[in-house]
Amino acid sequence: MIVRVLGSAAGGGFPQWNCNCSNCSGLRKGLIKAQPRTQSSVAVSDNGKTWVIIDASPDIRTQIEGFAPFQPGRAVRDTAIAGVVLVDSQIDHATGLLFLREGKPLHVYCTDMVYEDLTTGFPVLNMLAHYCGVQRHRIEVNGDGEFAIPDLPGVRFVAVPLDSKAPPYSPHRHNPHIGDTIGVLLEDRQSGKRLLYAPALGRAEPRVLALMEQVDCVLTDGTCWRDDELQLAGISNRRATEMGHLPQSGPGGMIEVMRGVKRPRKVLTHINNTNPILRDDSPERAQLTVEHIEVAFDGMEIAL
Numbered sequence: 001m002i003v004r005v006l007g008s009a010a011g012g013g014f015p016q017w018n019c020n021c022s023n024c025s026g027l028r029k030g031l032i033k034a035q036p037r038t039q040s041s042v043a044v045s046d047n048g049k050t051w052v053i054i055d056a057s058p059d060i061r062t063q064i065e066g067f068a069p070f071q072p073g074r075a076v077r078d079t080a081i082a083g084v085v086l087v088d089s090q091i092d093h094a095t096g097l098l099f100l101r102e103g104k105p106l107h108v109y110c111t112d113m114v115y116e117d118l119t120t121g122f123p124v125l126n127m128l129a130h131y132c133g134v135q136r137h138r139i140e141v142n143g144d145g146e147f148a149i150p151d152l153p154g155v156r157f158v159a160v161p162l163d164s165k166a167p168p169y170s171p172h173r174h175n176p177h178i179g180d181t182i183g184v185l186l187e188d189r190q191s192g193k194r195l196l197y198a199p200a201l202g203r204a205e206p207r208v209l210a211l212m213e214q215v216d217c218v219l220t221d222g223t224c225w226r227d228d229e230l231q232l233a234g235i236s237n238r239r240a241t242e243m244g245h246l247p248q249s250g251p252g253g254m255i256e257v258m259r260g261v262k263r264p265r266k267v268l269t270h271i272n273n274t275n276p277i278l279r280d281d282s283p284e285r286a287q288l289t290v291e292h293i294e295v296a297f298d299g300m301e302i303a304l
């Protein structure tokens, strides 16, 4: 099983179009040691030919053009992307569906909560019905969460309900439900190796920590270093935790949480452009290295 990070930035990407924070302006001016990053998405394959993407970011065109195995190779209109799994209904995870409208019906795997958001507050699935059409496959979160994707028989998919937040346009924004946000456990059926992908983790629940201890790799939420990071940068008063993202530093933060998880390789993704860990030579990045926590980059591949 190969898991490829297509985009390792949070919503807005890095640099963000209207952002003049020290990271974004530093990157534009070539003053910091950092790489640009597109918005959050990963791809998984069991043979390197057929792929399923988890989340479809607004940067999907760039991501397809940057990865030859996705590109048409067998017919005049063709793709190696067999399906799209959505972890939630956020703009940075679902907008990319609109840029896949020219093809055959899209196979979209999502929970009932995400389906509701994407047919009401952010009705991309209704819109696509007028173009390629969508074949929606239900991810059930009340049972064991397991679902199959026929084009990827070598991978077992398990939805892991997570504590985060539905987006502002969701009809149930202020009434949280199981299935608003999921993580996805990917298991290679041959090797038995497992990866947990959880780009939006608001809280480290004991159940999730226990699961992390059973996997070989955790690819999780690296949005903000500090809970008050946006405020500190003079951008907004919203805290990382209010947006459903556990910050890395501070008591109960991701570093502390990860210290308690011994087994897996630990990688952070979905990194906001304000986060100092984007700078390769920052003290915050050095602190992660000491903790054996890696920072994902666009194009990173994890083979399991």
Ligand SMILES: [Zn+2]
Pocket: 010, 011, 040, 090, 092, 093, 270
């Ligand atoms: Zn996001």
Ligand SMILES: [Zn+2]
Pocket: 015, 016, 019, 020, 021, 022, 023, 024, 025, 273, 274
């Ligand atoms: Zn910025």
